[in-house]
Amino acid sequence: MLRVGSNLFLKMIPHGNGIVGAPPPLEWKFSQVFGERAAGEEVQEVDIISAIEFDKSGEHLATGDRGGRVVLFERTDGKDHAFRKDKEKMDHAIAWHPEFRYKTEFQSHEPEFDYLKSLEIEEKINKVRWCQTANGALFLLSTNDKTIKYWKVQEKKVKKICDMNLDPSASVGNRRLVGPIGVGTDFVFPPGGFPSLHLPVVIIGHETNLLPRCRRVYAHAHDYHINSISNNSDGETFISADDLRINLWNLEICNQSFNIVDVKPVNMEDLTEVITSAEFHPTHCNTLAYSSSKGTIRLIDMRQSALCDTHAKLFEEHGTPGSRSFFTEIITSISDIKFGTDGRHILSRDYMTLKLWDLNMESRPVATFQVHEYLRPKLCDLYENDSIFDKFECCLSGDGLHVATGSYSNLFRVFGTVSGSNEATTLEASKNPNRRQAQTPTKPSRSFTSLTRSRRRGADVLSADANGGVYDFSTKLLHLAWHPTSNVLACAAANSLYMYYANVPQNDAQ
Numbered sequence: 001m002l003r004v005g006s007n008l009f010l011k012m013i014p015h016g017n018g019i020v021g022a023p024p025p026l027e028w029k030f031s032q033v034f035g036e037r038a039a040g041e042e043v044q045e046v047d048i049i050s051a052i053e054f055d056k057s058g059e060h061l062a063t064g065d066r067g068g069r070v071v072l073f074e075r076t077d078g079k080d081h082a083f084r085k086d087k088e089k090m091d092h093a094i095a096w097h098p099e100f101r102y103k104t105e106f107q108s109h110e111p112e113f114d115y116l117k118s119l120e121i122e123e124k125i126n127k128v129r130w131c132q133t134a135n136g137a138l139f140l141l142s143t144n145d146k147t148i149k150y151w152k153v154q155e156k157k158v159k160k161i162c163d164m165n166l167d168p169s170a171s172v173g174n175r176r177l178v179g180p181i182g183v184g185t186d187f188v189f190p191p192g193g194f195p196s197l198h199l200p201v202v203i204i205g206h207e208t209n210l211l212p213r214c215r216r217v218y219a220h221a222h223d224y225h226i227n228s229i230s231n232n233s234d235g236e237t238f239i240s241a242d243d244l245r246i247n248l249w250n251l252e253i254c255n256q257s258f259n260i261v262d263v264k265p266v267n268m269e270d271l272t273e274v275i276t277s278a279e280f281h282p283t284h285c286n287t288l289a290y291s292s293s294k295g296t297i298r299l300i301d302m303r304q305s306a307l308c309d310t311h312a313k314l315f316e317e318h319g320t321p322g323s324r325s326f327f328t329e330i331i332t333s334i335s336d337i338k339f340g341t342d343g344r345h346i347l348s349r350d351y352m353t354l355k356l357w358d359l360n361m362e363s364r365p366v367a368t369f370q371v372h373e374y375l376r377p378k379l380c381d382l383y384e385n386d387s388i389f390d391k392f393e394c395c396l397s398g399d400g401l402h403v404a405t406g407s408y409s410n411l412f413r414v415f416g417t418v419s420g421s422n423e424a425t426t427l428e429a430s431k432n433p434n435r436r437q438a439q440t441p442t443k444p445s446r447s448f449t450s451l452t453r454s455r456r457r458g459a460d461v462l463s464a465d466a467n468g469g470v471y472d473f474s475t476k477l478l479h480l481a482w483h484p485t486s487n488v489l490a491c492a493a494a495n496s497l498y499m500y501y502a503n504v505p506q507n508d509a510q
Helices: 081-089 373-384 459-468
Strands: 013-015 018-020 027-034 049-054 060-065 069-075 100-107 112-114 119-121 127-130 138-143 148-162 201-218 228-231 237-241 245-250 253-262 275-280 287-292 297-301 313-315 336-339 345-349 353-358 367-370 394-396 402-406 411-416 424-428 479-482 488-493 496-503
Touching (some): 049 479, 049 488, 049 496, 060 138, 069 138, 100 148, 100 201, 127 228, 138 228, 201 253, 237 275, 245 275, 275 336, 287 336, 345 394, 353 402, 394 479, 402 479, 411 488
Parallel strands (some): 228 275
Antiparallel strands (some): 013 018, 027 496, 049 060, 069 100, 112 119, 127 138, 138 148, 228 237, 237 245, 275 287, 287 297, 297 313, 336 345, 345 353, 353 367, 402 411, 411 424, 479 488
C-alpha cells in the first residue's frame, strides 16, 4: 500500500517493469465561460483577470481584475441535494458537474498616488482570499500592491415605504407635483389643509439586494509590492508578503501588524534573493511556507521566535554541477506555492517546471513535471521580450491526485501525481479545450516503489508538440484554480473566465 494523500491509499500492483493501478487520465470537457469576447474584439486592460479563488466549500468563486474590481460567482446546483443524489444513483453515467452564475461585483480598489515616493499605485487586484463565513454573509480579503481590504458581502432585504399621505405616482423627480394642486408647481397645502396625517410605514419585502461593505483597510505596512496574502486556519489572522517582508495581521485590527519575516539586508547591495510567495499551512496555525527567487522554499514555525529569521526546514533542489547558465537563476525563481489539502505536500511553480515536495524530504522534490522544457532553446528571445519573468500560478486537486498550471497560447496543463501515472494533458482555454491537446506518451514512466524517489515526466509531450506548433507568448494563462471537492478547473484567459470539468473514465483501469 502506498500513501498518496491524507486519506487515500492506492494499491500498486507490479506488472513486468511497470505498475498497474494508477487511475486513468481525466477526460476534460468545457462547462461555462463568462466574459467571452467576440472575434476581433479588443480586450480592455482594466478587464483582464488578475486573481482567482474558490472558497473552501466550493460554493463560491471570486475573481479580481486589473481595474480593481472583484466579481463573485455562486454555485447554482449546490442547493438541489435530493436531485443530485438521484442522479448519482442512476445506472447510466451522467456528465454532472458544478455550475456557477454571476452573483455580484464591486469596486475594491481605486488608483492612488504615493506623494512621499512620487509613485502611482495601480488598482490591479493581486490576490483574493476567502475568509470564514458567518451569519449567512461572505467575507474575503483583496489586495493591490500596497493596501489590503476586508470585505463583507451580505444579502439585505429591500425596504419599501408605503401608506404615504400623498400618492407617490403623482410626484416627479424634482419634488414637484402634477395634479389639481398645481400643474408643474411646488407643493402647497390645499385650502383648509389635510383632514388627517399619518406616519409612513416601512415594509420589509421578500426582495433582496447584495450589499458589499468594506469592514477593514490594512494599509501602510509594506514598502514593496504585496505579492501574497494567506488566511490562517485559526480564522483570526492572516499574512501579507512583499519582496522582503512578511507581516502577520489580526482580522479585527487594521492599524497594527507584526513583522515575522524580514530578509532585507543592512546594505541593499548585498541583496541576493527576494520573497516571491507565502502561504499558511492548511491546518497548523503556527506553520507557514514562503518561496524565494533562488528556487528555495522555507518552512517556518512561529512558535520558535517572534521574528522568524531562521527556518525550520529548507526545501531546495541542487542542480547538476556545470549546468548553470546566465538564465539559471531566473528560471528557477519560484512564482507560486500551494499546500496540498493533506498538509503533507507543497506544490511549487518555477518558469520551467512544477515540483511536488514532501514535507518530510528537503533534499529534492518527490515529483517534477516539465511544463516549458520546449522553450529552453528560446530563453534568449524570452529574456529580450521579458516573457521569462512571467509569473504562472499552480493548483492541486482536492484529493491530491492531480496538479495543474498555465502556459502560453492560453494553454494549461494537468498532470497526475500518482506513481506510475503517465497523465500529462495539454488543454486550451476555449470552448474546445482538446483542440491543441498533445498525445499522451505511450511508453510508461519509470516505475517506483516509493514517493521518496523523484520522477520527471511531461517534457516529451510538449517538446514533440512544439516541433510543429506555434506558440503565442502574448496570450498566457497565468491564473487558475481547482475546485476543492470536484474535478472542476477555473481558468482566466485575458478578460474571460473559462470553466472545465472532468469525469473519471468508466473503462476498467486494471
